[in-house]
Amino acid sequence: MKAYEATQIYFNRAADLMDLSDNMRRLLSISSREIQVQIPVELDNGEIATFVGYRVQHDDARGPMKGGLRYHPAVDLDEVRALATLMTWKTAVVNIPYGGAKGGVAIDPRTHSPRELELITRKFVDQIHDVIGPDTDIPAPDMGTGAQEMAWFLNQYEKYHGYSPACVTGKPVELHGAEGREEATGRGVGILAFKLISRLGRKPAKTRVAIQGFGNVGSFAAAFLAESDFKVVAISDISGAYFRAEGIDISAALRHARENRGVLEGLAATEKITNAELLEADVDVLIPAALGGVITEENAPRIKAPIIIEAANGPITPGADAMLHDRETLVLPDILANAGGVTVSYFEWVQNRQHYNWGISRVRQELDRVMSESFERVWELSQERGVSLRTAAYIIGIGRVGRATVLGGIR
Amino acid sequence: MTNATVSCKRLLAVPLLANFTDEEAEQLLSIAESLDFQPGQIVLAEDEQSSNLWIVIDGTCEIVKESDQTGRQVVLSELRSNQHFGEMSFFHPAPHSASVRAKTPMKLLRIGRGDYEKLVTEQCASAFKLAFNAISGLAERLRRATDRLADLDSAEPLAKPPSEWSTFRTKVDAWNL
Structure with missing residues (x-):
């Protein structure tokens, strides 16, 4: 079973309980934008390699879209779409003002030198910088990427748009990163x-x-x-x-x-x-x-x-x-369990925009608050309705995104 | 099928002949033809054309229309004694929009357009009064139709089912997230 099909099973289970019509499921499911780009790079050995990169922007009803950038050989549009969709529900479950997105490049980072990884990252930014940004879509580290890739990402983005530390999160602490993001x-x-x-x-x-x-x-x-x-x-x-x-x-x-x-x-x-x-x-x-x-x-x-x-x-x-x-x-479920990462990414973004460093104890304290409140809400709903924690989390995610969508309108 | 079967006095009870004098009723009767129909007989056929004004003297007939979708016949209404029909085709020739079928044994009075025009040429008061009364009836029907259209128009927003958008909103709000 492909990744997107699997996430839609959980989505539909919650949507069934919420009695949502097919048309509204379609509105909530279809990505806002899906991009596939070419990433041509001259490798260290002189060969020209052409890689494929993706960015799927799933939903922005609740805020700028947020999601990691994955470097892995199995990356394809279906997987990126599935993960972007998960990000939409995840940011809603922990109630941070973001939508969902995800990106990736189909490479095995272990087979590339740092120079090649830098070129791949910068080329990818060249291809997508127009459709991302601190108020639009904010990438972050994911499988195969870390603080170094985010630093290259930021540097390349700023060549086009000037000083924009909030255009990406998971940056090195020395370069507008947030203490506590890695953990x-x-x-x-x-x-x-x-x-x-x-x-x-x-x-x-x-x-x-x-x-x-x-x-x-x-x-x-x-x-x-x-x-x-x-x-x-x-x-x-x-x-x-x-x-x-x-x-x-x-x-x-x-x-x-x-x-x-x-x-x-x-x-x-x-x-x-x-x-x-x-x-x-x-x-x-x-x-x-x-x-x-x-x-x-x-x-x-x-x-x-x-x-x-x-x-x-x-x-x-x-x-x-x-x-x-x-x-x-x-x-x-994952959309609650691993949401600590995107939550502190949000804190990093807030600090970048505030031009103020919170320090590790405030980050940890706020993370504790967000995770605890989110857990309590999911737990309560699961008890009230006699549904699994996963279904409860999806209902909360879909409900919050649905509410923002309705309030904003589509006209 | 003779004029003698309908008396002048009987004719004066018909609303279409309101304000007619005995003499004027006689004029009309002189150009009219009395016809008998058995139950199930067709008086006027839908989509056919004729220019006669009919007055029901006795019995009941049905206005019948073929439904577009199923081809089944739908009874729109019934006409009883003293009522009249055919006035639209009488004044404005066009195919009949529905059929008229005898429901019971009937006696009808038929006024042909050609005979009526003789009365007009002779400047008989009966021709003028008949037209006036028929037009009053048509005007009343037109006004009722207009009112019904206006009602339909204003009732439409209420009759519409709630939009998918507002239904969704209600469902999402119900979870109180």
């Missing part, structure tokens, strides 16, 4: 995990957590959870998964990764297991924080965790989601 998605996941188990009357110290992925999301989620007294018993990255029943020393793991080019390989005092074993581990909370589509109808029956927090986008396929729902596994 934001993982921290948001951690805040939500804490909220959720508190709601269920559990104590962090008695909650065993497995986290798949130890990158921008997983490592910060692990750090926050360990600091909050959770027992993180399994972590993983491309080198494999690592398990310790008494809880892994996360600060040691972070140090180990820092000293080993970001890889966990050879992590001391842990048992090496496979990524599949991590997903099926006997834990209380499972946090898939790496790729989409890792929990499928094939492995869903073996998942033991009663709580899954979707830190990655779409880690559970719709078929597996239905099976988990039937088994009463509690799934905290």
